[in-house]
Amino acid sequence: MFDSVLTRSISDQPSGPEVGDRLLVPPAATGVDWSGKDGRIAIYLESGWHFAIYPIGRLIFIEDEGAFYHRDQNGSWIAGVGTIALVASSIPITSIIGAKASTLLKVENQTINAPPSSPVVPTAYIIGPSPTGSWSGQSGKLAICLVTGSFTIINPDEGDEVYDKSLKADIKFNGSVWLSAAGSWVAISGPVLTTGSTGFAGGGGTSLYSDTVPPVNTATATPDPATITHTAKRAGALLRISYRARVTWASGNTGTSSYTSNIPAVLAVFRDSVTNAIAWCTVNNITFVDPGTFAATFNDLPFVNEEFLVTAPDTAAHVYKIVLLAGINDFTGASNDQYHYASALSRRQFMIEESA
Known part of the structure; x- marks a missing residue:
């Protein structure tokens, strides 16, 4: 059981104490009874003030601070209980x-x-x-x-x-x-598995391919109507977006000869209604047949099978979608350049995984 005192912050001897009041007399205290009683416990009884000297190591509780003090080897009152060496394995x-x-x-x-x-x-x-x-x-x-x-x-x-x-x-x-710490994937949206086909949707022209400038979803393209809504568990989480589909390729006149270069088809990921893609890659290569006219052959792949790594912007729900943007076969001197596009996507698989 520990003794307690009301305070240690009163230096002047109180003028109207109540019987039973206990205070720690601070240094340089003043008053008829308190002067020279630094460090003692002042106890007020009916007969007046009485003072107790506590031994070294004694603990008291200061009520207005809610803290324990102990009397050290120099006789000073120090906050805390002093240095205590705990026995090994003693705290459950x-x-x-x-x-x-x-x-x-x-x-x-x-x-x-x-x-x-x-x-x-x-x-x-x-x-x-x-x-x-x-x-x-x-x-x-x-x-x-x-x-x-x-x-x-x-x-x-x-x-x-x-x-x-x-x-x-x-x-x-x-x-x-x-x-x-584990490097695990903690959330999976999808996979969306579709056996039916989706067809070419047309669009408003195309643009030169760039590794740094994102393509836009207003270009001529074949969008996959399947979407995934994903809510990230934390902002900045790494998202792995996987897409696989069988592609039926076709070509068609653009109605213009204004294109000045051959452009590969591009697989792109879009988020919500944002026009610019958040990730993209080419899905076929171009072989020139006639360098003089820039006539070219697209080395088409029967399947696209790509993975993209993007960062979750926040913890709100976002809709992700896949679009296969058309390429361009530029025929110099010809009246029509040609789109090279996916006329159909089938056997599609779409999935998002979130890293911890």
């Missing part, structure tokens, strides 16, 4: 906040931006990418409830590891971002 795992069978901290998710109201011990989160309220500016940090009703913010160090309950995976902090 169940005494650690949030621990049961493991001491690994468990977070609910990495997507919450506003601090939940009325949290309970040991609820924890990795703060989301756009935090608000008292979490503003704390993105990526740990928020853990150590006392019911409030969160403590912890700035992680490189190598810190927690378990994400929503991803069902361990994640590790690399000094700047949280990464999956």
Whole structure:
């Protein structure tokens, strides 16, 4: 059992104490009875003030601070209980906040931006990418409830590891971002398997192929009507988008001879209603038949089978779709250049996987 005192912050001897009041007399105290009684426990009884000198090592509880103090070897009162050497294996795992069978901290998710109201011990989160309220500016940090009703913010160090309950995976902090410790794929949308065919949809011309400038979905193309709606578990997650289909190729006049180069067909991924593709690649090569006229042959593949890696922009639901953009066969001097396009897509398979 430990003794307690009301405070240690009153230096002047109180003028109207109540019987039973106990105070720790601070240094340089003043008053008829208190002067020269530094470090003693002042106890007010009906007969007046009495003073107790506690031995070295004695603990007292300061009520207005909610803290323990101990008397050290120099006779001074020091916050805390002093240095305590714990016996090896003396603390049971169940005494650690949030621990049961493991001491690994468990977070609910990495997507919450506003601090939940009325949290309970040991609820924890990795703060989301756009935090608000008292979490503003704390993105990526740990928020853990150590006392019911409030969160403590912890700035992680490189190598810190927690378990994400929503991803069902361990994640590790690399000094700047949280990464999956297992490298697993935690969410799969699809696969969309279709046995029927989809045909050419036409469009409004095409554009020169570029490795850096995305193609647009207004060009002449064959879109796959199958779409996937995917909601990422965290912003910045890596998404692997897979698409496979049998392609029936065809050619047709463009109605113009304005094209000045041969353009390969392109498989592209689009998100929502955004015009520009988020990922793309060529799906056939061009062999020139007549360098003088630029007449060319497309080395067509009967199947397209591609994978794209893109980053989830946020944790909202997004619609992903695949489009096979037509190529151009430029005939210099001819009255018509030709589209080279997919007249049909069949045996299609479309899938999105999300990395932890």
